[in-house]
Amino acid sequence: xxxxxxDLLLQELQQQQFExxxxxxxxxxxxxxxFIPHIRPQYSAQWFHEVIADKLQAVYERKIQKLMIxxxxxxxxxxxxxxxxxxxxxxxSPNTKILIASYSSTLASSFNRDIQLRxxxxxxxxxxxxxxxxxxxxxxxxxxxxxxxxxxxxxxxHEGFVKTVGVGGSLTGTSVDIGIIDDPIKDRADAQSLTIRxxxxxxxxxxxxxxxxxxxxxxxxxxRWEEDDPAGRALDRDGLWxxxxxxGWHVISFPALRTKDxxxxxxxxxxxxxxxxxxxxxxxEKVKRDNPFTFNSMxxxxxxxxxxxxxxxxxxxIDEMPHCDSYFNVIDFGYSIxxxxxxxxxxxxxxxxxxxxxxxxxxxxxxILDLFHAAGLDANIQTICDRAERKSVDELSAGYYKPDGVxxxxxxxxxxxxxxxxxIAGISKLNEYTVHYTRRSRNIGKxxxxxxxxxxxxxxxxxxxxxxxxxxxxxxxGVWTIYGKPPVEHKSSATRxxxxxxxxxxxxxxxxxxxxx
Numbered sequence: 001x002x003x004x005x006x007d008l009l010l011q012e013l014q015q016q017q018f019e020x021x022x023x024x025x026x027x028x029x030x031x032x033x034x035f036i037p038h039i040r041p042q043y044s045a046q047w048f049h050e051v052i053a054d055k056l057q058a059v060y061e062r063k064i065q066k067l068m069i070x071x072x073x074x075x076x077x078x079x080x081x082x083x084x085x086x087x088x089x090x091x092x093s094p095n096t097k098i099l100i101a102s103y104s105s106t107l108a109s110s111f112n113r114d115i116q117l118r119x120x121x122x123x124x125x126x127x128x129x130x131x132x133x134x135x136x137x138x139x140x141x142x143x144x145x146x147x148x149x150x151x152x153x154x155x156x157x158h159e160g161f162v163k164t165v166g167v168g169g170s171l172t173g174t175s176v177d178i179g180i181i182d183d184p185i186k187d188r189a190d191a192q193s194l195t196i197r198x199x200x201x202x203x204x205x206x207x208x209x210x211x212x213x214x215x216x217x218x219x220x221x222x223x224r225w226e227e228d229d230p231a232g233r234a235l236d237r238d239g240l241w242x243x244x245x246x247x248g249w250h251v252i253s254f255p256a257l258r259t260k261d262x263x264x265x266x267x268x269x270x271x272x273x274x275x276x277x278x279x280x281x282x283x284x285e286k287v288k289r290d291n292p293f294t295f296n297s298m299x300x301x302x303x304x305x306x307x308x309x310x311x312x313x314x315x316x317x318i319d320e321m322p323h324c325d326s327y328f329n330v331i332d333f334g335y336s337i338x339x340x341x342x343x344x345x346x347x348x349x350x351x352x353x354x355x356x357x358x359x360x361x362x363x364x365x366x367x368i369l370d371l372f373h374a375a376g377l378d379a380n381i382q383t384i385c386d387r388a389e390r391k392s393v394d395e396l397s398a399g400y401y402k403p404d405g406v407x408x409x410x411x412x413x414x415x416x417x418x419x420x421x422x423x424i425a426g427i428s429k430l431n432e433y434t435v436h437y438t439r440r441s442r443n444i445g446k447x448x449x450x451x452x453x454x455x456x457x458x459x460x461x462x463x464x465x466x467x468x469x470x471x472x473x474x475x476x477x478g479v480w481t482i483y484g485k486p487p488v489e490h491k492s493s494a495t496r497x498x499x500x501x502x503x504x505x506x507x508x509x510x511x512x513x514x515x516x517x
Contacts, residue, residue, distance in 0.1 A: 025127055032057040035088045036080065039123045046275055048254050049076055051265045055252055056085050059178070059217045060092070066241070068231055069221045070253035070301035075275055081221050082182045083114045086162050089178065090119070091128030094158035099176040101208060103186040105166030109150040111182065112164040116153060132156045168203050176211040179218040184230050188297070191225030192467070198337060201233050224303040227450060232303070236442075256284045256299035309460050311427060311451045311472070315435045321355045324348045328482055329383035331368065331413070332474035333392055334361050339443070341470045342371060345478055352433045354475055356441035365395045369408050379411040384478035387415035416477035419484050424462060426476035429484050435475075444471045 028038035033053035036043055052071070058064040071077040086098045102108045118124055119133055134148040134156060146154040147161070154161040163174055167184050184204070190196045212218065222231055234249065241248035256279065258268040268274070273281040288295040297303040307313045324346025334340035342357040357375045358368075372379070385393045399410035419425030437444045450468040453460035 028127055032088050036084055039118055039121060043079060048274060049080060052080050056081060059219055060089055062217060064250045065217045066249045067219045068249050068251045070224055072256040072299045073223060077221050078182055081219055082111050082180055084118060086115050087118045090155055090160050091131045094131045094155040094160045096160045097175060097177045098162045099179045100164045101167055101181045102183055103167050105169060108164035108166050112150050112162060115162055167200055171207050171211050174211050177216055179208060179212060182221045184222060185225060188225050191229055197228055200230055204230055223298050224301045225297050227303045227446060253301045255301055309452045311453060311464050312448055315437060315448045317439055317445060318436045319439055321353055321438050324353055327381055328478055329377055330474040330478035331383060331385045332470050333386050333389045334363060337361050339470050340368060341474045343471060343474055344377060345475060350433050352435045354437045354444060356444050359443035365392055366400050369396060372411060379409060381412060383411050383413045384416045384481045385413050390415055417481045419480050423464060426480045429480050430476055447471050
């Protein structure tokens with residue numbers, strides 16, 4: 001009788017385990033958040049991982065077509081979005097074509113191998129028996145069978161695949177249903193390089209996006225090193241999703257320490273750590289004290305420098321340019337990829353007002369004059385230009401003839417002056433005023449938020465970083481030229497007049513190649 005009871009109890013336990021396994025499999029097939037613990041029981045899933053998983057599932061279901069995920073480093077973002085999500089998608093829909101890109105082909109290939117490992121595991125095979133990979137390594141289609149290597153693998157008997165590539169790699173002939181970009185920029189040094197930011201963005205627009213179709217979805221996961229990173233540019237171009245902007249981005253961001261902004265998916269109190277068991281509040285606050293740049297970008301996903309590092313932390317954004325007592329214009333000439341900045345500056349008492357007219361790379365001198373006149377700027381008031389471009393200053397003053405013989409009038413262009421210490425003198429002079437810039441001056445606003453001093457041991461030096469300063473250089477040079485020196489009295493035979501001292505216009509650097517007409 002006792003043995004019978006034991007056998008019956010064992011059968012009941014086995015039945016319960018079997019039913020529990022069936023429930024677990026059903027949940028894992030239907031819900032990505034349940035898939036992770038089913039195939040990776042060692043993964044320590046946190047509340048925010050469940051939020052990310054639900055958003056990724058919404059991408060698969062096309063409730064979300066463009067998703068950005070900002071999470072601090074070592075918080076499990078790639079495990080979810082890049083290693084496990086593609087495997088779950090191919091289990092559900094083995095005909096899906098998936099592209100994964102990262103800053104290097106080596107990292108992209110590691111994602112490829114990790115996905116394959118998950119799909120070869122017994123728990124996965126039990127979940128999705130119809131999704132199989134080739135049993136052997138297949139490098140090219142010429143060897144026969146479904147491809148399987150470190151760059152691309154396909155699902156046997158189906159059209160789906162995962163292709164991985166480093167940013168800059170070729171995607172010719174690849175049509176993509178879901179594209180995932182995981183950390184397109186390696187580190188801060190690369191993020192601060194305008195050349196790398198430009199090449200990464202060009203690859204995204206010219207290569208990655210051209211592989212998408214009307215029903216494609218994309219996911220971008222990255223650390224926000226710079227405001228001008230790929231995510232920043234995409235948000236600037238496309239905006240946030242709304243009912244009136246269906247092509248915008250859905251963004252979920254988890255700062256390492258909870259900020260004051262309200263978020264429906266973040267239940268933490270202000271200041272609390274995101275994953276205290278792994279990255280304590282004390283540890284992150286030490287990063288904040290020791291390196292505010294790293295704290296703001298890597299940990300808070302808010303790529304703004306600390307206020308003490310900003311050259312102009314107190315500039316004020318206003319709606320429109322007001323009427324001013326006096327005006328002048330400013331121009332900073334661009335080079336191959338640097339923008340030419342054209343702006344209008346007004347002064348009333350100790351207030352300066354700045355309006356952005358143009359911030360465009362590749363402009364020739366005729367283009368500058370055309371933009372100047374099209375904006376309705378007064379050609380008779382002084383326009384302060386970069387003194388290193390004396391030849392361009394002369395040509396802007398002279399005007400030019402169109403091919404049909406029509407003369408385009410020149411402007412009152414004069415080269416800028418530089419005070420003692422040049423940059424520092426101009427910054428000091430600007431700081432004597434309260435400076436306002438119009439809301440439409442988007443690039444001035446970006447420079448204000450990014451023009452920084454070089455930091456040494458966490459403290460600002462007196463030397464600005466030579467970056468994010470095209471508008472700043474123009475405004476600084478114009479203000480010093482107009483207001484930098486006190487008036488000096490000169491006697492003449494007829495009367496005593498007060499004039500603004502001007503330095504010799506000589507000393508300009510070489511003209512820019514190819515800018516002349």
